Amino acid sequence: NAGVMQNPRHLVRRRGQEARLRCSPMKGHSHVYWYRQLPEEGLKFMVYLQKENIIDESGMPKERFSAEFPKEGPSILRIQQVVRGDSAAYFCASSSLPGLVPYEQYFGPGTRLTVT
Amino acid sequence: KNEVEQSPQNLTAQEGEFITINCSYSVGISALHWLQQHPGGGIVSLFMLSSGKKKHGRLIATINIQEKHSSLHITASHPRDSAVYICAVLGYGGSQGNLIFGKGTKLSVKP
Numbered sequence A: 001n002a003g004v005m006q007n008p009r010h011l012v013r014r015r016g017q018e019a020r021l022r023c024s025p026m027k028g029h030s031h032v033y034w035y036r037q038l039p040e041e042g043l044k045f046m047v048y049l050q051k052e053n054i055i056d057e058s059g060m061p062k063e064r065f066s067a068e069f070p071k072e073g074p075s076i077l078r079i080q081q082v083v084r085g086d087s088a089a090y091f092c093a094s095s096s097l098p099g100l101v102p103y104e105q106y107f108g109p110g111t112r113l114t115v116t
Numbered sequence B: 001k002n003e004v005e006q007s008p009q010n011l012t013a014q015e016g017e018f019i020t021i022n023c024s025y026s027v028g029i030s031a032l033h034w035l036q037q038h039p040g041g042g043i044v045s046l047f048m049l050s051s052g053k054k055k056h057g058r059l060i061a062t063i064n065i066q067e068k069h070s071s072l073h074i075t076a077s078h079p080r081d082s083a084v085y086i087c088a089v090l091g092y093g094g095s096q097g098n099l100i101f102g103k104g105t106k107l108s109v110k111p
Helices: none
Strands: A005-007 A010-013 A019-024 A031-037 A043-050 A053-056 A065-068 A075-079 A088-095 A111-115 B004-007 B010-014 B019-025 B029-037 B043-049 B052-056 B059-064 B069-074 B083-091 B099-101 B105-110
Touching (some): A005 A088, A010 A019, A019 A088, A019 A111, A031 A075, A043 A065, A043 A075, A043 B099, B004 B083, B019 B029, B019 B083, B019 B105, B029 B069, B043 B052, B043 B059, B043 B069, B069 B083
Parallel strands (some): A010 A111, B010 B105
Antiparallel strands (some): A005 A019, A019 A075, A031 A043, A031 A088, A065 A075, B029 B043, B059 B069, B083 B099
């Protein structure tokens, strides 16, 4: 059973370009979470998605960032017009359908974005 | 002040030592996670707990909800335990995904 897959593992973009980060959840998981880890800082929540729905995007920057989790295919985190401050590790996690109790999240290996 | 504080920030131990990493939080929570981030950057979920104590191999996690404090213990530490250990809480009333993370404790176990 493959774990959470993220690609690419490393991505280099010039300022002003677009970055697309992909996350395939574990088999059977329908909930995806994106987190960002800036250099020398802790992880920060960005967005929580269910298939075709954004459940919580309170951690997403208001501009240039968007996320989707279509019915078919991976979840995509898209960053338009990247700036140097976007350089970070972006982690995706997934979980099965949460019930009344909190659930465990399984993390992907991360995508390290470098903006030059 | 961060909502989730970990101590110590850095910890060096000799192989075989008993290790304790602490996590204090200031918000009401529905669950607390302990994560391990390997030197290569990957993250593994070690425990999720909302009360009491859990044990997995040489790792033990405890939580005291009244005191808003959790500890992660490693018995008979080994160099392969060297990693960053991260505490994360799920705030009560927040969405299931909205974890609040501590800054991590960097553990180095020397042979």
